[in-house]
Amino acid sequence: MRAFRITLPSAERYWTVVDDEYRIVGDVDEYLRHLRFGHDAAESTTKAYAESLTLYLRWCEHTQRDWRTAAERLGAFATWLRHTPIDPEAPLIGPGLPEVRGPGRINRILAAVRGFLRHSVAVGTAPPEVLAMLFEVSDNRHLPVEAGGEDGALHYMARPRHRLSEPETGVDRATDEEALALLGACRSARDRFIVVAMARAGLRRGELCGLRREDIHFVADASGLGCTMSGSHLHVRRRVNINGAWAKSRRPRAVPVDDLLVLAYDTYVFERDRCRPARECDFVLVNLFHPPLGSPMRPGAIIELLTGLSRRAHLSRRVHPHQLRHGFASDVLDAGGSIDEAQQLLGHARAASTQVYAHPSAQRLRDAVERVAALNRDGVSR
Structure with missing residues (x-):
């Protein structure tokens, strides 16, 4: 399996997944075309998703799992990602060896897999119970009244079951x-x-x-x-x-x-x-x-x-x-x-x-504190 770029007669391009004989993987290709042209995603987005789904399909092939239902072992897939080199010929490798992918990269791969499987459920190529393997669904019925929203209606929330903890790094500004x-x-x-x-x-x-x-x-x-x-x-x-x-x-x-x-x-x-x-x-x-x-x-x-x-x-x-x-x-x-x-x-x-782009300068933070101090002084003087 590998990611492969497709150029259409219109000159528009997207990335898909092909097998070792360069045959397009139909279900993945349908999803990536839907992502590119149905959701107006960038070509680079389809490239990243194609590379991620290539890893998922390769893992399914190595472990002899059906990609449609392998979501029940997505935690094992995350472990495989953490320790398996990028080399497509690499064997299955487990914990104890150096990590080759960090939590952020693994989470992005898992997000692509969830998107693909969620789409597959929607179009009927994967069973509905896959969604329960991917997401933990909860509602707001047990929240305090103040936190339940103004309309008082019942709201459902879906949280991914498999997500690694990432350090908060953020993007710094150039000075x-x-x-x-x-x-x-x-x-x-x-x-x-x-x-x-x-x-x-x-x-x-x-x-x-x-x-x-x-x-x-x-x-x-x-x-x-x-x-x-x-x-x-x-x-x-x-x-x-x-x-x-x-x-x-x-x-x-x-x-x-x-x-x-x-x-x-x-x-x-x-x-x-x-x-x-x-x-x-x-x-x-x-x-x-x-x-x-x-x-x-x-x-x-x-x-x-x-x-x-x-x-x-x-x-x-x-x-x-x-x-x-x-x-x-x-x-x-x-x-x-x-x-x-x-x-x-x-x-x-x-x-x-x-x-997210707001990086206050040290002087702006100092000025904010000084304005508060000046306000307090004026209040005391009165």
Whole structure:
């Protein structure tokens, strides 16, 4: 069993699972197509799920279990994941040997398996009793009245039966000093534009690599471009892109930008125009220094770039693209912006998602305490 990428005639791509003779595993393929096109999931999501389901099917094959009902031994599968190497030819291995996967990775694999089996029950290819193997169902009938909800109705809750405890690590923000160090380590105008776009506009790497030239409205009045938003800004839109770039949100959004980002883009355009193959490409970010010249940059290349920049800048850690996005959100809030403003800029559907990006600076925390102290002093003086 292995994960395998499928390209459709429409140029859309998704990942599926094939056996050793490259025959598609029908039930898994149906689920992954449903995930990709029915739920509008990213190609990278189907890749992660295909790899996870490959492991599940391989375990079922090794242990001679039917994948439809093997959920009753999902705890044994988690143990197998913890100790079995990635090598597909590896034998069954149990506790006592070094761990090869951490709790977070195992939980993500289990989540993919639960999604597949839940879908299989819904379409009738797995028996309904599988759900009881996957989830522990409870209700709110024994909760205190105050905790039962305003409507007083009976509500049911399903909790996964198999989930490993994970340490709370969270994603840290990139500091302003780290962002400046990354800029100083850049060797091209394109790379400087990439760092500034993530640090000053909060773009995800998939959104950045999916930008087209028509999305850039770095003019005072964009009405001539058919846009009603004033001031320099860019548009983030979900599209099917040949480089695998994917905008996470279904809703398009316009992101205002500052003069630094406009300057970084203008400088990059001059550099880009010197590459003849790039002139015909509609993508903003293109390969300028290695083949295939002029082709769209891959989202994975952004990670490779920041890894190299972090090393060249002699930073104490590798800065990840998402840490620059967290830094942008924190800067918005530190500058007095509200949660709903940060939510719109980041493209979050819920404010709760934006709250995770709030990393108050030490000075902002100090100011909050001082305001409380000042209020108490004023109250005593009266």
